[in-house]
Amino acid sequence: MNTKSEPETAAAYDPGAFDRPSVTVDVVALTARDDRLHVLLVRRGVWPFEGQWALPGGFVKMDEDLYAAAQRELCEETGVPAATYLEQLYTFGAPGRDPRTRVISVAYYALLPGPGGGPACAEPEAGSDAAEARWWPVDALPPLAFDHGEIVATALSRLRAKLGYTSVAYALLPEEFTLSELQRVYEVILARPLDKRNFRKKMLAADILEPTPRQRRVGAHRPAQLYRFTRREAVLLD
Amino acid sequence: MNTKSEPETAAAYDPGAFDRPSVTVDVVALTARDDRLHVLLVRRGVWPFEGQWALPGGFVKMDEDLYAAAQRELCEETGVPAATYLEQLYTFGAPGRDPRTRVISVAYYALLPGPGGGPACAEPEAGSDAAEARWWPVDALPPLAFDHGEIVATALSRLRAKLGYTSVAYALLPEEFTLSELQRVYEVILARPLDKRNFRKKMLAADILEPTPRQRRVGAHRPAQLYRFTRREAVLLD
DNA sequence: TTAATAGTGTCTCTTAGACACTATTAT
DNA sequence: ATAATAGTGTCTAAGAGACACTATTAA
Numbered sequence: 219m220n221t222k223s224e225p226e227t228a229a230a231y232d233p234g235a236f237d238r239p240s241v242t243v244d245v246v247a248l249t250a251r252d253d254r255l256h257v258l259l260v261r262r263g264v265w266p267f268e269g270q271w272a273l274p275g276g277f278v279k280m281d282e283d284l285y286a287a288a289q290r291e292l293c294e295e296t297g298v299p300a301a302t303y304l305e306q307l308y309t310f311g312a313p314g315r316d317p318r319t320r321v322i323s324v325a326y327y328a329l330l331p332g333p334g335g336g337p338a339c340a341e342p343e344a345g346s347d348a349a350e351a352r353w354w355p356v357d358a359l360p361p362l363a364f365d366h367g368e369i370v371a372t373a374l375s376r377l378r379a380k381l382g383y384t385s386v387a388y389a390l391l392p393e394e395f396t397l398s399e400l401q402r403v404y405e406v407i408l409a410r411p412l413d414k415r416n417f418r419k420k421m422l423a424a425d426i427l428e429p430t431p432r433q434r435r436v437g438a439h440r441p442a443q444l445y446r447f448t449r450r451e452a453v454l455l456d
Numbered sequence: 457m458n459t460k461s462e463p464e465t466a467a468a469y470d471p472g473a474f475d476r477p478s479v480t481v482d483v484v485a486l487t488a489r490d491d492r493l494h495v496l497l498v499r500r501g502v503w504p505f506e507g508q509w510a511l512p513g514g515f516v517k518m519d520e521d522l523y524a525a526a527q528r529e530l531c532e533e534t535g536v537p538a539a540t541y542l543e544q545l546y547t548f549g550a551p552g553r554d555p556r557t558r559v560i561s562v563a564y565y566a567l568l569p570g571p572g573g574g575p576a577c578a579e580p581e582a583g584s585d586a587a588e589a590r591w592w593p594v595d596a597l598p599p600l601a602f603d604h605g606e607i608v609a610t611a612l613s614r615l616r617a618k619l620g621y622t623s624v625a626y627a628l629l630p631e632e633f634t635l636s637e638l639q640r641v642y643e644v645i646l647a648r649p650l651d652k653r654n655f656r657k658k659m660l661a662a663d664i665l666e667p668t669p670r671q672r673r674v675g676a677h678r679p680a681q682l683y684r685f686t687r688r689e690a691v692l693l694d
Numbered sequence: 695t696t697a698a699t700a701g702t703g704t705c706t707c708t709t710a711g712a713c714a715c716t717a718t719t720a721t
Numbered sequence: 722a723t724a725a726t727a728g729t730g731t732c733t734a735a736g737a738g739a740c741a742c743t744a745t746t747a748a
Contacts, residue, residue: 237518239479241549241560280475280558284549309547309562311479311522320518322479324547324560398727415729416711438720439726636700653702654738661736676747677699694736 239311239320243288244275244366246373247301247328249339250390250406254355257370259362260295260348266317267363273370274348275323288326296351297343301328303389303452308372315365323364327373329389357409381407383455385426388447394430396442397421424455477549477558481526482513482604484611485539485566487577488628488644492593495608497600498533498586504555505601511608512586513561526564534589535581539566541627541690546610553603561602565611567627574630595647619645621693623664626685632668634680635659662693 247258259271274295278287289300304326311322330339342351354360356374359367380386381404390403401417421427427445435441485496497509512533516525527538542564549560568577580589592598594612597605618624619642628641639655659665665683673679 238476239516239518241477241479278477278549278560280477281551283551284547284560306547309522309544311516311562313519313521322516322522322560322562324549396727413711413713414727415713418728419730420710435719437725439724440718440728442727634700651738651740652700653740656701657703658737673746675698677697678701678745680700 239322241278242275242321242323243278243284243291244273244310244323244325244369245288245292245301245304245328246273246307246325246370247292247296247298247330248356248373248377248390249330249332249353250403251332251353252355253402253406254357255374255406255409256353257356257359257373258292258296258298258342258351259354259360260344261350262347262363263349264347269349270363271354271360272363273325273366274351276347278324284324285326288324288328292328294345295348297345298330298340299338301330301389302338302450303329303386307369307376310365310369312365323369325369325372327376329377329386331390331392335392378408380452384452385424385447385449385455386452388426388450388452391447394432394444394446396434396444398442400445426453426455477560479516480513480559480561481516481522481529482511482548482561482563482607483526483530483539483542483566484511484545484563484608485530485534485536485568486594486611486615486628487568487570487591488641489570489591490593491640491644492595493612493644494591495594495597495611496530496534496536496580496589497592497598498582499588500585500601501587502585507587508601509592509598510601511563511604512589514585516562522562523564526562526566530566532583533586535583536568536578537576539568539627540576540688541567541624545607545614548603548607550603561607563607563610565614567615567624569628569630572630573628616646618690622690623662623685623687623693624690626664626688626690629685632670632682632684634672634682636680638683664691664693 249256258274260274262268262270262272274292276291278284284306285304288304292298292301307325307327309322309324313320315321333339342353344351356370359370362370387400387403391400397418400421401412401414404417405412426448428448430444430446432444433441434444487494496512498512500506500508500510512530514529514533516522522544523542526542530536530539545563545565547560547562551558553559571577580591582589594608597608600608625638625641629638635656638659639650639652642655643650664686666686668682668684670682671679672682
């Protein structure tokens, strides 16, 4: 490599002079459906962990932004469209976490609206290296390849935390929704029931929602007011 | 690379088949001294950005844990002993952030006690690739190499946030300290004055401090009770 | 005695959480 | 009428923040 204090040009720098770790991105895509929180997994079609379920992910291209790599791998491997929300989670780099070679994985988590939430949450279909792709309920996951169990756990705790002090929930809901639907999303993620009156009071006071001119009428009961988030981005609450 | 569904052995896998980004760690080492928050910077002795100030950091070794790499680079480049607290911050990987080649940097932030805080905060001295190493007040930094300005800003906002809901402050203080010293650390980091009575009330109620049998007597005034953190680790408050 | 810092309580306001009934609709 | 969900208000407890004086020491 460079010797001390000798000016060099970019051309003279030899990036191949060292053994270098590989870099991947892995994506924990989450959605709420059937009153449960789900993660998108792919069944691996190749060694290692062939046949086991894993997070969608893959090698970062040489001139590709990490965020872009995460979006790309998510779409390529699972066929779902771009995530509504995608945020870097943590970088997992323990030597030995991948039997092939040293692989450092920059993990992202993605949020998508549930079914009926528009085109953003189409059903997955396996792409590239994946034999199969589908949503799994987070409370009943199969054994995961690599350290992906740990990555999923990290994503869940981050999502639960962020739900409390930001408006990220927008990314799990369609454009318009009822307050009951919003509450169900919170309950599913936090895995505990919330008081209806306190929930509505807090949400409406947070100044992140606005009523739309529409109502939703389904079933033999009073129709519900539809709301939308005033901003489709994660803003800090309070 | 691997073709679909063909089992292979680790030996048959060729990690050199692709161009791969390089991976570095960069460390934002922070300490409170002279009533200001400081970052540890090194002046670069080599191209690129030769002569400019930068974060200590360097390439991750092939079999080295990321955390270990961060500790190592911090010590090697600046001569300071192991950080009291060291946590992964964020991974910066924009193509073009390093003129040499594609470099993905896993940033860590480190906390060290101020001078007089025992051996853990010795004065820095330049090592390996660095021409010079010294503490800089965060509110008066020189121009930084690469995207290191952004990395420092990220570290500061993370530290400010964590200060509010954990006991990380322990890492910036010596084993024993007065409540006034603790408050000064908070004020320096948050860059605003705090009410003495409210601060003490909250800290003592948080059940993370215990009085020691000692007092500190300096100057012509009442001596102060010395306290220590009951646990030398970052615990959640409330 | 003075100068300098240590140490201490109360009141107010806001927020979080417990808690139960009426309104509207389709059948 | 009934069943099903939408929608609504009050009270209490805890925490956050404003605010000013006494205690102890060295010089």
